[in-house]
Amino acid sequence: MATDTIQLSVARYDPAVDQAPRQQTYEIPYQDDMVVLDALNWIKTHLDGSVNYRWSCRMGICGSCGMKVNGTPRLGCSVFLRDYLPGPVVVEPLPNFPVIRDLVIDMTSFMEKLASVKPWIISHDRAPALAAGEHRQTPAQVEQYRQFSMCINCMLCYAACPVIAIEPHFVGPAAIALARRYDLDSRDHAGQERLRTVTGSDAIWDCSFIGECSAVCPKGVDPAKAIQQTKFESTLGMLLPWGGFR
Amino acid sequence: MAVEIPTYDVLVVGGGLAGIRAAIAAAEAAPKLKIGMVSKVYPMRSHTVSAEGGIAAVLREPDSFDGHAYDTIKGSDYLADQDVVEVFVREAPLEVIQMEHWGCPWSREPDGRISVRPFGGMTTWRTVFAADKSGFHMLHTVFQTSLQFPQIERLDEFFVTSLINEDGRCQGVIGFDMRSGEIQSLAARSVILATGGNGRIYAFTTNGAICTGDGMALAYRAGVPLKDMEFVQFHPTGMPSTGILITEAVRGEGGYLTNADGERFLTNYVPNKMELGPRDIISRAMVTEFEAGRGLKGPYGDYMNLDVRHLGSEVINRKLPFMRELMGEYMGIDIVSDPMPVRPVEHYMMGGVDTDASGRTPLPGLYAAGECANAGINGANRLGSNSLPECLVFGAAAGRAAAQDAQAVKAPGANPIGGLVKDERKRIEDGFLERTTGDQRVGEIREDLQKAMDRGVAVFRTKEGLTRALKDLAQLRERFARVRLDDHSRTFNTELVAVLELENMLDGAETIVASALARDESRGSHARRDFPERNDEKYLAHTLAYHVPGGQPRLEYRPVRITNWQPQARTY
Numbered sequence: 001m002a003t004d005t006i007q008l009s010v011a012r013y014d015p016a017v018d019q020a021p022r023q024q025t026y027e028i029p030y031q032d033d034m035v036v037l038d039a040l041n042w043i044k045t046h047l048d049g050s051v052n053y054r055w056s057c058r059m060g061i062c063g064s065c066g067m068k069v070n071g072t073p074r075l076g077c078s079v080f081l082r083d084y085l086p087g088p089v090v091v092e093p094l095p096n097f098p099v100i101r102d103l104v105i106d107m108t109s110f111m112e113k114l115a116s117v118k119p120w121i122i123s124h125d126r127a128p129a130l131a132a133g134e135h136r137q138t139p140a141q142v143e144q145y146r147q148f149s150m151c152i153n154c155m156l157c158y159a160a161c162p163v164i165a166i167e168p169h170f171v172g173p174a175a176i177a178l179a180r181r182y183d184l185d186s187r188d189h190a191g192q193e194r195l196r197t198v199t200g201s202d203a204i205w206d207c208s209f210i211g212e213c214s215a216v217c218p219k220g221v222d223p224a225k226a227i228q229q230t231k232f233e234s235t236l237g238m239l240l241p242w243g244g245f246r
Numbered sequence: 247m248a249v250e251i252p253t254y255d256v257l258v259v260g261g262g263l264a265g266i267r268a269a270i271a272a273a274e275a276a277p278k279l280k281i282g283m284v285s286k287v288y289p290m291r292s293h294t295v296s297a298e299g300g301i302a303a304v305l306r307e308p309d310s311f312d313g314h315a316y317d318t319i320k321g322s323d324y325l326a327d328q329d330v331v332e333v334f335v336r337e338a339p340l341e342v343i344q345m346e347h348w349g350c351p352w353s354r355e356p357d358g359r360i361s362v363r364p365f366g367g368m369t370t371w372r373t374v375f376a377a378d379k380s381g382f383h384m385l386h387t388v389f390q391t392s393l394q395f396p397q398i399e400r401l402d403e404f405f406v407t408s409l410i411n412e413d414g415r416c417q418g419v420i421g422f423d424m425r426s427g428e429i430q431s432l433a434a435r436s437v438i439l440a441t442g443g444n445g446r447i448y449a450f451t452t453n454g455a456i457c458t459g460d461g462m463a464l465a466y467r468a469g470v471p472l473k474d475m476e477f478v479q480f481h482p483t484g485m486p487s488t489g490i491l492i493t494e495a496v497r498g499e500g501g502y503l504t505n506a507d508g509e510r511f512l513t514n515y516v517p518n519k520m521e522l523g524p525r526d527i528i529s530r531a532m533v534t535e536f537e538a539g540r541g542l543k544g545p546y547g548d549y550m551n552l553d554v555r556h557l558g559s560e561v562i563n564r565k566l567p568f569m570r571e572l573m574g575e576y577m578g579i580d581i582v583s584d585p586m587p588v589r590p591v592e593h594y595m596m597g598g599v600d601t602d603a604s605g606r607t608p609l610p611g612l613y614a615a616g617e618c619a620n621a622g623i624n625g626a627n628r629l630g631s632n633s634l635p636e637c638l639v640f641g642a643a644a645g646r647a648a649a650q651d652a653q654a655v656k657a658p659g660a661n662p663i664g665g666l667v668k669d670e671r672k673r674i675e676d677g678f679l680e681r682t683t684g685d686q687r688v689g690e691i692r693e694d695l696q697k698a699m700d701r702g703v704a705v706f707r708t709k710e711g712l713t714r715a716l717k718d719l720a721q722l723r724e725r726f727a728r729v730r731l732d733d734h735s736r737t738f739n740t741e742l743v744a745v746l747e748l749e750n751m752l753d754g755a756e757t758i759v760a761s762a763l764a765r766d767e768s769r770g771s772h773a774r775r776d777f778p779e780r781n782d783e784k785y786l787a788h789t790l791a792y793h794v795p796g797g798q799p800r801l802e803y804r805p806v807r808i809t810n811w812q813p814q815a816r817t818y
Contacts, residue, residue, distance in 0.1 A: 014735050033487055045689030049732035049741040056454035059490045061382055062291045100425060101738035119390040121349040134346045136358030142351055149351050153290050
């Protein structure tokens with residue numbers, strides 16, 4: 001059945017005037033090829049310029065437009081209105097984060113967590129000379145860490161994580177996946193130095209491999225696997241005299 | 247009550263590949279300096295993230311610096327400054343290795359060496375890549391690497407509205423933190439602009455929403471010329487619906503471009519290069535075929551087929567997985583079994599803030615790098631995979647030069663800055679945020695700007711079309727004067743950001759149209775139907791567009807610098 005219009009119910013919140021978030025409904029022209037982000041852009045352009053959300057690339061790679069769509073954390077640019085006919089489509093900010101305004105969450109805590117796991121190459125040779133050229137790394141060695149390097153920091157996994165919901169200080173799925181990305185890189189020799197940053201708090205042990213993080217990841221990253229591997233490495237580190245790492 | 251003004255030695259505006267590279271270079275050059283990195287988005291959202299195909303660099307025999315330089319200069323239709331190109335090609339491999347040492351997951355050969363792939367306009371295989379997400383991996387690598395430098399202080403989601411230009415020197419910026427909406431100054435001994443291009447002035451573009459040319463407009467309004475703005479790159483292969491980029495690597499890996507007759511029509515345009523011809527020529531060939539009725543017809547207009555079926559799923563999954571994902575998601579097409587529909591799409595601004603090879607602008611204390619800048623390597627047409635090395639080479643150069651500069655000058659004084667902030671507060675708060683008169687919507691003016699640019703300033707241009715675009719812009723300016731926001735809140739007001747971006751877009755568009763109207767020749771991406779030939783006698787020169795408050799830009803010309811390669815007919 002052809003639909004001419006569709007309703008979007010958008011969470012609105014301005015701390016200066018609102019006691020609590022409220023939903024506001026907009027009716028917009030519907031087309032088959034529209035994603036939720038297109039709908040929000042239509043509202044902002046033509047109906048209500050005061051609706052606030054983040055977006056940029058509209059191709060699922062910049063990670064800006066994470067939002068809750070009909071209850072599930074999704075990228076607004078990757079979810080089609082046609083999958084929610086006849087509507088309404090309910091759009092809310094990602095849970096497990098403070099809300100700054102409307103759909104805009106405060107991700108300061110993630111930025112700190114990301115930096116805390118030392119997501120950079122820690123090499124024996126602190127600053128190898130460029131003239132020495134490239135490290136050799138075979139396709140199989142790249143494959144070791146590749147999937148964990150695909151994280152776009154979109155925060156969907158934090159929104160889905162039942163541990164974060166209870167323990168906000170938990171380093172969390174994306175940061176652990178990125179720590180694992182460097183741990184598994186043949187150019188990296190951080191060993192315990194990075195592992196300690198991840199297992200320093202007890203929260204990682206509360207993760208019971210529910211796998212919500214991996215299920216919502218729009219890029220096929222498997223943070224749950226990274227968390228399990230990290231726990232395993234950490235346990236080895238306690239049991240084995242050489243620290244269990246390499 | 248004296249409010250302390252945050253003061254930096256080096257302040258980088260923009261957190262994409264060029265900006266982060268500049269910040270790290272400054273930190274490494276002078277570890278005691280305090281470096282600020284301001285960005286209107288979190289750095290990993292920057293548009294570098296959408297670069298796909300790869301980064302050109304001379305890594306090994308039999309490739310040569312001369313080869314990369316010649317390809318770049320010929321690709322530029324001889325408008326590149328050849329001394330700068332020579333610096334660029336020598337630095338590019340070092341930057342690729344630096345990225346490797348920082349952990350970039352480059353695609354590799356079975357023996358572990360970095361792989362290279364062919365790219366348009368390059369005579370040999372020299373494009374290094376990370377599958378078809380090269381920009382994404384480079385941006386995240388360099389951003390994560392930057393986190394280990396405590397002297398780099400980030401100001402995420404801070405929007406810069408003007409440069410502080412005092413006593414003939416750039417001494418910082420004024421802007422606002424988007425969370426508080428508080429307009430404030432950031433003082434600096436030197437400032438680097440790395441804010442990207444302004445492709446969003448077009449409706450059909452590969453560029454993300456943030457590509458509004460803010461740094462170009464900031465410099466322009468501060469009296470710095472924008473160079474060669476008429477040269478706008480149209481990438482041959484955009485997704486017809488959204489404009490999402492379909493990487494040139496598809497053709498690099500052996501994809502065919504075919505018309506409605508199933509013919510590889512490039513035999514009639516670039517017979518020796520075919521699908522690996524340069525972007526300007528292939529985009530013109532496609533439009534010419536459309537006009538001759540040989541395009542395929544779809545819901546989004548004429549298109550061509552880009553076919554990789556003969557490559558097989560193994561190669562596609564290993565080298566072009568993102569293309570398979572994007573075409574599947576947005577067009578419902580599996581590229582293993584069906585050709586991809588594509589059409590030319592606005593992609594990159596060759597023009598930008600006038601700089602030298604160290605990123606210096608004519609305004610002391612101000613530097614620029616990346617797409618927002620024009621150091622002179624791209625001329626009238628950039629070759630694919632030359633923009634990522636451009637960000638790294640000139641980002642690093644600007645970072646080093648700005649660090650050196652910062653150590654030689656005194657900290658800016660607070661007195662003039664206080665007055666400037668007051669003026670800026672008035673301009674923004676009275677002019678936009680709190681204003682309750684006016685009848686024009688930000689988004690609707692922006693849409694009409696985009697339509698005007700798509701219509702009048704595209705692959706082929708005429709005096710009539712450009713003149714009409716100029717009139718359109720004048721009308722849009724009038725409407726802009728009557729703009730009224732729906733949102734008067736100070737908290738994360740993206741409509742306020744959008745109206746200031748729109749102002750920047752109007753400034754950028756104006757320089758493009760004025761520069762294009764004045765160049766009565768065809769060169770590289772600037773194809774005038776009324777002047778189809780290149781005219782070296784008159785136009786072997788860069789256009790410099792200077793801001794004239796309330797009027798049209800004033801244009802000057804500067805001769806191209808030629809070292810070893812005399813201009814020749816550009817055939818492929």
